[in-house]
Structures are given as structure tokens and as C-alpha cells.
Amino acid sequence: GEDVEQSLFLSVREGDSSVINCTYTDSSSTYLYWYKQEPGAGLQLLTYIFSNMDMKQDQRLTVLLNKKDKHLSLRIADTQTGDSAIYFCAESLMTTDSWGKLQFGAGTQVVVTP
Amino acid sequence: DGGITQSPKYLFRKEGQNVTLSCEQNLNHDAMYWYRQDPGQGLRLIYYSQIVNDFQKGDIAEGYSVSREKKESFPLTVTSAQKNPTAFYLCASNSGTALQPQHFGDGTRLSIL
Numbered sequence: 352g353e354d355v356e357q358s359l360f361l362s363v364r365e366g367d368s369s370v371i372n373c374t375y376t377d378s379s380s381t382y383l384y385w386y387k388q389e390p391g392a393g394l395q396l397l398t399y400i401f402s403n404m405d406m407k408q409d410q411r412l413t414v415l416l417n418k419k420d421k422h423l424s425l426r427i428a429d430t431q432t433g434d435s436a437i438y439f440c441a442e443s444l445m446t447t448d449s450w451g452k453l454q455f456g457a458g459t460q461v462v463v464t465p
Numbered sequence: 466d467g468g469i470t471q472s473p474k475y476l477f478r479k480e481g482q483n484v485t486l487s488c489e490q491n492l493n494h495d496a497m498y499w500y501r502q503d504p505g506q507g508l509r510l511i512y513y514s515q516i517v518n519d520f521q522k523g524d525i526a527e528g529y530s531v532s533r534e535k536k537e538s539f540p541l542t543v544t545s546a547q548k549n550p551t552a553f554y555l556c557a558s559n560s561g562t563a564l565q566p567q568h569f570g571d572g573t574r575l576s577i578l
Contacts, residue, residue, distance in 0.1 A: 355507070384566060393471075393569035394508075406487055439507060443564070452523075453567060455507030 357440050364464055365401040374442030376421060382443040383416065384453070385425045387436045388463045394439060397425070416440035435463045467492045469570035471556050476575045478543065480552060486541045486573045488556035495560060497539035498567060501525060511554075516540055524572040543575060550575050 363369045386394040387399045400407045413426040436459040469490045500508040510523030514533040528547025557567040
């Protein structure tokens with residue numbers, strides 16, 4: 352199957368860490384992506400991880416992957432008001448029929464409060 | 466600066482009218498994609514093109530058409546057959562393999578008059 356699920360909303364206080372969760376169902380080797388969307392804008396690629404990795408860190412962003420549970424998370428350290436946005440988890444399918452196809456979750460609205 | 470340019474940013478369609486959304490990229494990417502975004506939903510794939518003069522239907526192609534006459538351009542036409550066209554449309558591109566991330570334009574918001 353090709354389903355990516357995310358929680359729809361997260362509220363976090365400025366300076367705290369945010370953790371956004373995502374589950375996927377396809378068991379093929381794949382890339383998993385996190386995109387950020389600010390109001391009225393396109394999607395900005397934040398980071399991505401290949402399914403044979405457990406963790407990837409990039410400045411304030413940490414991606415954790417539990418392949419057994421098909422669970423992906425994005426942790427944002429020291430969350431700032433500029434981090435308020437919708438965050439999309441997406442899975443890239445490597446099968447021939449799904450060449451280059453991204454399967455998106457519905458997005459998590461993150462609201463950062465002072 | 467390399468990137469993807471979508472135009473117009475806002476577009477209004479009258480009943481029975483076809484409208485065309487522009488997408489241009491100067492990233493030298495082989496593959497280009499069109500997605501539709503509705504509130505509270507993820508992106509859904511309309512059409513994609515892996516190479517010039519070739520394109521494939523995505524998950525929701527009905528009521529839409531595309532062309533790929535040049536590598537840098539992938540226009541999307543929303544036809545009168547698309548009965549619910551109000552949405553945010555996003556164009557993306559990548560170097561053409563499933564391993565490469567897709568990069569997105571800033572989107573076109575289409576509304577019905």
C-alpha cells in the first residue's frame with residue numbers, strides 16, 4: 352500500500368523542541384522527505400533520509416527513522432516563531448511503476464507560541 | 466539563481482473556460498510534475514513528465530491536460546471538464562530519478578468566478 356499518515360496539528364512554545372511524527376506503509380527501499388510550507392507558498396525541502404539509515408542531523412533538525420515500525424519523526428530544536436508552518440512527510444517510491452512518485456501525508460500544522 | 470517559476474500567482478476561471486498554468490524551470494531537470502493541493506490534504510499528483518515530448522497521468526488526471534515541448538517548460542491546462550478546479554497548484558522538478566528530491570515552485574491559486 353501507499354499511505355503516509357501524520358497528526359494534523361502541533362502547538363509548541365518558542366524555545367522548546369518540536370517533534371512531528373509520520374508513519375508510512377510501503378516496505379520497499381525508499382527515500383523519506385520532510386518539506387515545509389509557509390502560507391501561500393510552495394514546498395521547501397528541509398531534509399531527507401534513505402530507508403537504510405536510522406538518523407540524520409542537520410543543524411536544528413534531526414530525523415529519526417524506525418524502519419521496523421515504519422515510523423519517521425522530525426525534531427526541531429529550539430523552535431522559533433519562523434518555524435510556524437505546515438510540515439509534510441513524503442515517501443519516494445522506487446518501484447518501476449511509481450518512478451519518481453512522491454506520496455504525501457496530509458501535513459502537520461505547527462504553531463509556535465511566544 | 467536556479468529555480469522553478471510558476472505564473473500567475475492567482476488565476477480566476479469562468480464557467481466553461483479552459484485556463485493554462487505556466488511552469489518554467491532553469492535547473493536543467495529532466496522530470497517535471499504537477500500537483501494539486503486542497504485544504505487539509507496532502508498533495509495529489511496530476512501529471513508528470515520524465516523527458517521532453519513524453520508525459521504520464523498521475524492519480525487525478527481527469528479534467529487536466531499537459532504538454533512538454535521544451536525541457537524547461539511544463540504547462541498545465543485546467544479544462545472545463547474539471548468540475549471542481551478551485552485549489553492550489555504546485556509544479557515541481559527533479560533530475561529524473563526516484564532518488565532525487567523534488568523542488569517546488571511557489572504555486573498558483575485557481576478560483577472560480
